[in-house]
Amino acid sequence: MISHTEENYLKVLYNLTSLKGEATVNDISKQLDIKMPTVNSMMKRLAEKGLVVYESYKPLKLTDEGRKLAALIIRKHRLTEMYLVEKMGFGWEQVHSIAEQIEHIQAPEFFEKMDELLGFPKVDPHGSPIPDANGNIASDNYVKLSDCKVGDTVTFMAVQPSSEDLLKFLTSRDLSLGLELKIKQLEPFDGSMTISYGKKENEMLSSKVCDNLLVSKKSKKK
Amino acid sequence: MISHTEENYLKVLYNLTSLKGEATVNDISKQLDIKMPTVNSMMKRLAEKGLVVYESYKPLKLTDEGRKLAALIIRKHRLTEMYLVEKMGFGWEQVHSIAEQIEHIQAPEFFEKMDELLGFPKVDPHGSPIPDANGNIASDNYVKLSDCKVGDTVTFMAVQPSSEDLLKFLTSRDLSLGLELKIKQLEPFDGSMTISYGKKENEMLSSKVCDNLLVSKKSKKK
């Protein structure tokens, strides 16, 4: 009863609203590369279906039902990404576009099987949390690497957003999730950081890169 | 440039035409449970695209291009079924409906990876041949079990057509591909057969079942 297309709108709305709680027609339009009038009428349709709160000229919100549905699609997306990396040998930069399609498959047993074969993972290959089967998602308390200061030692937990180019760059620098990063230096002029990790000493990362790396500071809580 | 929907029509047309070389609007209509006028206009569209040969009131044929495209979709379907059974642990009766969706995924690397992980299989879990990457399909020379005679010893090679109910029945009788079947008896009244295989002695199979089991008679050629 909910189409492939509607699912993509819901998912984008979920991601956009997870920051400020609301999103605009314009945001969605840019994100999906679909013109505003199309988005507008889709939002009305989703409101009809009880998945979106729509009021003229006001920002959009998801209803509880809409949020749950979106989370379940994201669950399928992230389980798929994890499966592709862990069980099929794809690189973390290759899996998003495949998962973008597979997330729409209607076959609960398929995703349950993945979950089981993966040992019920909590995060996807980019460090984003996988919602549970009820659509509940764990909230992490990571911070941006760019918000850390010289002398900090932190653990690399997630890439967000995780563009293909960025993921390739990180791979080329042997930067993978779970590494301890020691912040050696911060260049005040451009915000670039010099860090050490694994076997690498004093690697330079631009502030744009640092903005997209999420880290946990100490207290590696279970 | 070819939609999910069009792909399903092509595939059905491929299967229907593989018997007599042609198929009717009515056949397709029944197979897909879509009304004849809809099928009719879709056939015209596919003819426009050069995939189908359409002439008013004449039976339908695939063009070479249409046949190749259909074979490539069937390739994705059958690789998926094999992957689901061999790598994910699904039963052979569970995989068709999942593959029916996954066959439409546009990601060549995904299916190449499956193929590789499976060791380039030649047949799907039901014994049907998997077309190669150019859309060429190996022709088997199997015969129906129901066309064999008492005293024959044959090898069980494929189930066709392979309905879920039939596959479940075969599983319940421990009948799996590759088994040697010894035909002990044929009941002239209803065509039912009594056969022995594996640890089973004198199992009775209805003629309807025997019609759907394909076997190779001797000369197990490579």
Add this chain to the structure above:
DNA sequence: TTATTTTGTTAGTATCGTCTAACTTATTAC
């Protein structure tokens, strides 16, 4: 505060994929 720009909405159009009703052609039965 007024003017300009950006954002959101309405109206009208198009294509895809489905339907029903009505008509035409082909096949089958008598």
Add this chain to the structure above:
DNA sequence: GTAATAAGTTAGACGATACTAACAAAATAA
């Protein structure tokens, strides 16, 4: 060989998902 039936086609409709053009409201700049 005609009558009845089945199969195929045409016409017209509809919902889904997109678009452009034109207009309205809100936000921003002057």
